[in-house]
Amino acid sequence: MVHSLSASKKQQFVTACSCSEGRRPDADRVWTMIREVWLRHKPLLLLYNIVNSSSIKPAPFYKGVFDTTSLPPVSSILQMRRLQMLQVSHGLLGRNMSTQTVRISEHMELKQTAVDKAIPGKKPLVVLLGWLGATGKSLEKFHPFYTRQNCDILTIRPQAYHFLWPPKASILTRDLLEYLKSNHTNKPIIVHGFSIGCYVYSMLLLHLAQSSQYADVKEQIQGQVFDSVVIGGLKQMTIGVSKSIHPNALVRALIENTLMAYFSVTCNVTVNTFDEAIDIFKNSPVKAPCQFFYSLDDPMCDPDTLKLAMESLEKQGNLVFAKCWPKSGHTLHLKNHPKEYEETLNSFLSTQKLTVGTIMSKL
Structure with missing residues (x-):
């Protein structure tokens, strides 16, 4: 030796x-x-x-x-x-699966897994819509749920201005739809949104409802996962933005009051669009199973309003599943309840046949 x-x-x-x-x-x-x-x-x-x-x-x-x-x-x-x-x-070598990351634009990043020749058809694509202030490291904690099933992951990290000026969010989601239409045709898509990311998804739904040119993308969406949806009114949204900007309670209160004044001045562009986004979320043009994660102590999510939204989706023929905790925190469910979160998500994906081995038969 x-x-x-x-x-x-x-x-x-x-x-x-x-x-x-x-x-x-x-x-x-x-x-x-x-x-x-x-x-x-x-x-x-x-x-x-x-x-x-x-x-x-x-x-x-x-x-x-x-x-x-x-x-x-x-x-x-x-x-x-x-x-x-x-x-x-860079993720090019791994114990179980090779991956590589490609930056698509300022706000979009694609993580590709190696092609598994044993699995026929095209790999599913997961669209991960992050919360405000989400870092790449934070969002990567959710990657193993999908990469171990040989899924590619397209991560979108929205910024505060996408919320403060909805036309910016409209441009972001239109670019996202164009990218999906051009580069991921006939692929099963799973959407996993967090907090304000669910609002961005609602802006995407507005495009799907208003234009038939993205009809194929709409049909590709096979599952929807919503974590810590910001819903219940404008106040919940401003709380979400202030918490992502500053940790101090006094500064956050100042930010919230400033935002409310801003929205009162720009209500034709902002508040009216928010109302449309909430309405389209409740009456989604996408018909696919939904899994919700939320908690009763989340100041940005009103449980009663969320339940009404889930009931509306069920009435339209969507299968809706929910996991609720008495205490957890906003976008902290995986951190505070890792085992339950993983079991619930895996159960949703497998029960609805959204795992890579069976999802191909849906298209």
């Missing part, structure tokens, strides 16, 4: 591992790196991959000891390790 070589052998090993430029790197650094590769990263497999990718001959083994005269230069191994770490950081 390498780590059992004598001091003289170790010196020979370091000398043999000189860089291609003729310079010898720091011996302790080289030895530490090679020891790590040997003990933790399966050097035989690593060297085999190097051979396949760059035609470097691997070092043969004699009685369990390296023949140091034919080792690849240290610079090659370091380059391989750096490349491997870069790929892992």
Whole structure:
């Protein structure tokens, strides 16, 4: 074994591992790196991959000891390790499934999983509509529910101005529909919205209701998941925006009062559009099963108003499921109740045949 070589052998090993430029790197650094590769990263497999990718001959083994005269230069191994770490950081390598992330626009990002040839048809696409202030790291906590089922994930992170000026949200959702129409035809789509993201989805529903050019996209939507819907009135919406902007209660109160004054001045563009969005949410043109997650202590979600919305969706023929907690918090259900959240979501997807193995038959 390498780590059992004598001091003289170790010196020979370091000398043999000189860089291609003729310079010898720091011996302790080289030895530490090679020891790590040997003990933790399966050097035989690593060297085999190097051979396949760059035609470097691997070092043969004699009685369990390296023949140091034919080792690849240290610079090659370091380059391989750096490349491997870069790929892992970008999601190109993984224990179970390879992924890659592509930025579509300022607000849209696509995470693609490797194609599984054992599963026929096209992979489902999950449209993840985040809450205000949601970071990529926060939203990535929801990715495993879908990536392990070989789904691609399109993440949309709305900003405050999409709420404050609805025409901006209208442009965002129109661009989203155009992208789906052009790049994801005939794919099953699952929508998973959070908080203000559900409002953005309502703006998308307005486009679907007003234009037939996106009829195919409407038919592709096979499931809808709504987490912490902001509903109950304009006050709930302003609370949501203020909490995403500042943590201090006094500052939030000032923001809320300012927003209410702003909405009173711009009501023809803002408030009227919000009313249309709430109405289209209750009378959605999309006919697909719905799963709601909410809590009774959420200041941005009025339970009674939400129940009326769910009843309206049921009357239109949609299957509606709900998971409610007495205490949880806004968009904190996965954090506060991880096991119940996962079980409920997985049950919804499997019961409604929205998992990748069976969703293909719906199209």
